[in-house]
Amino acid sequence: MFLSSTLLVAALSTLLGESSASAVSLSKRWDTTLCTSDTSGVPIPDADNFQLPLENLRQDMCWDLCVGDQATCTTKTKICYDFHGPNLIFTYNAVSGYTYTEADIWLGLSAPASTTPTPQYSTSNGFCTISADQTTVSCNIPYDTIVPGGALLDVLAEMCPNGDREGYVFYLYTNAQLTGASGAVSATGRLSCTDYPACTSYYPNTYWVLTYRCTKCPYTPPPPPPPPTVRYCSVGTAFGYSTSPLSPALNSLVPKPNTCNRWGWYVTPTAAQLSAGIGGPLYVGAGGNVISKATNVGTWSAKSQGTAVSVTYALTGPYYPDQVHVDIGCMPFKKCAPGQYAYSNEKLAGTGMSTFTTPAGALKVPTCSTGIYLIVHAAVDTIETVPTTSQLSTCHAPLAS
Incomplete structure (x- = not known):
C-alpha cells in the first residue's frame, strides 16, 4: 500500500489507536549513490529522507536497540540504516561491555502477525555479518529481496511505486543476541513512543515502522557525439x-x-x-x-x-x-x-x-x-x-x- 504522508499517518493511527501524530512535509535532500547516466531522471530511494511514522514522522537514520530490559531500556545502542547502491543497510552499533553473537531482522510491507516473526535476514543466513571483534553487525538487504527482482531499472521502479514521492512503509522487528560479563543477553528494537518526543508511553507492538521517499536522479544529458x-x-x-x-x-x-x-x-x-x-x-x-x-x-x-x-x-x-x-x-x-x-x-x-x-x-x-x-x-x-x-x-x- 502506497500512501501520501497525510494518509500514511491516518492509516497508522487507525491501526495503532493513535490520533496525535501530525504530517511533516518531506524535504527533498539528496543522495546520489545510484545516480549514473543509466538512471538519469529515474526516481531512486533517497537515503536522506527516512522518517518514523509512529513518532510524528520525525526524520532520523537510527533506532534504539534495547539490551536486556525493554521496559527501562537503560542499556542500549543504535541500529542505523541507510541506502547504499541497490541495498538497504542496517548497522548494529557497539554496546560497551558486550559482544554480538547473533543479529536478526524481519522486514515486511505490513505489520507482522506475530510478536516475534521469523526473520528473513540474519547472521545465520549470511545477510548479516558480525565484525571481527564482534562489537558491531552489518546487515545487507538487497532491494530485490524486498520487491520483485530483475534489471536495476525494474527494481528501482518497484522500490519507488509512486515515482518521485513516498516509497514503501517498512515494518521492522529487530533483535540480537549478545554476551556480556554476566553472560548471554537478548536485545530488541525499542518500542515506539505514542507521544514523541515526551515518550511517556509506548505502543505495545514489538515492531517499529520506517518509511522513505524517492527522488529523481538529476537529469544528465547524453554527452555530445564526437565530431564527425x-x-x-x-x-x-x-x-x-x-x-x-x-x-x-x-x-x-x-x-x-x-x-x-x-x-x-x-x-x-x-x-x-x-x-x-x-x-x-x-x-x-x-x-x-x-x-x-x-x-x-x-x-x-x-x-x-x-x-x-x-x-x-x-x-x-x-x-x-x-x-x-x-x-x-x-x-x-x-x-x-x-x-x-x-x-x-x-x-x-x-x-x-x-x-x-x-x-x-x-x-x-x-x-x-x-x-x-x-x-x-x-x-x-x-x-x-x-x-x-x-x-x-x-x-x-x-x-x-
Whole structure:
C-alpha cells in the first residue's frame, strides 16, 4: 500500500489507536549513490529522507536497540540504516561491555502477525555479518529481496511505486543476541513512543515502522557525439579526355600493347597545340569508353613552354586526387599501366588538395617523327563522413579501376 504522508499517518493511527501524530512535509535532500547516466531522471530511494511514522514522522537514520530490559531500556545502542547502491543497510552499533553473537531482522510491507516473526535476514543466513571483534553487525538487504527482482531499472521502479514521492512503509522487528560479563543477553528494537518526543508511553507492538521517499536522479544529458570524422575513399580511376584533338581509346591501338586491354584514352597533340594548351574533362567509370556511363570529376590541361610541358588536374565537387600519372612520348605507345608512366605522384591521398600541377622539368616534349602521345591518368578519392569516431567507416565500392 502506497500512501501520501497525510494518509500514511491516518492509516497508522487507525491501526495503532493513535490520533496525535501530525504530517511533516518531506524535504527533498539528496543522495546520489545510484545516480549514473543509466538512471538519469529515474526516481531512486533517497537515503536522506527516512522518517518514523509512529513518532510524528520525525526524520532520523537510527533506532534504539534495547539490551536486556525493554521496559527501562537503560542499556542500549543504535541500529542505523541507510541506502547504499541497490541495498538497504542496517548497522548494529557497539554496546560497551558486550559482544554480538547473533543479529536478526524481519522486514515486511505490513505489520507482522506475530510478536516475534521469523526473520528473513540474519547472521545465520549470511545477510548479516558480525565484525571481527564482534562489537558491531552489518546487515545487507538487497532491494530485490524486498520487491520483485530483475534489471536495476525494474527494481528501482518497484522500490519507488509512486515515482518521485513516498516509497514503501517498512515494518521492522529487530533483535540480537549478545554476551556480556554476566553472560548471554537478548536485545530488541525499542518500542515506539505514542507521544514523541515526551515518550511517556509506548505502543505495545514489538515492531517499529520506517518509511522513505524517492527522488529523481538529476537529469544528465547524453554527452555530445564526437565530431564527425572524414575518410578519403576511392572513387576509382580517371582518364583525361579531349575533343580537340579528339581522344582515341587506349584499346584502339593496333597492334594493342598487352597492358592496354582496358578503357581509357590518350591524345595526340601537335607541338603547336601543346604550346597553345589543350585540355578536357576527367572521367571516372567510363567502362567500354562509354562517356554516358562516366562521372565527370573535373578537368585536366596541358601546356608546353619550350621543351617543358606541365599538366594540371583541377578536380571539382567532392573529388580529390589520390595519385596522378602522366605519360608523354612518341607514337605508338608501348604501355598503359599507370605505374610505368613518365611521371607519377602517389602521395596525394588525404591532402585535401583539389588541384595539382606536375612540377617544372618533370615532363619534356619529345621530338617525334611519328607524332606525340599524351596520357593523363588519376586515382580519385571522395570524402565520406563518419558520424562518430567509434564507428568504422566502410567506403563505397569504387566506380571503376
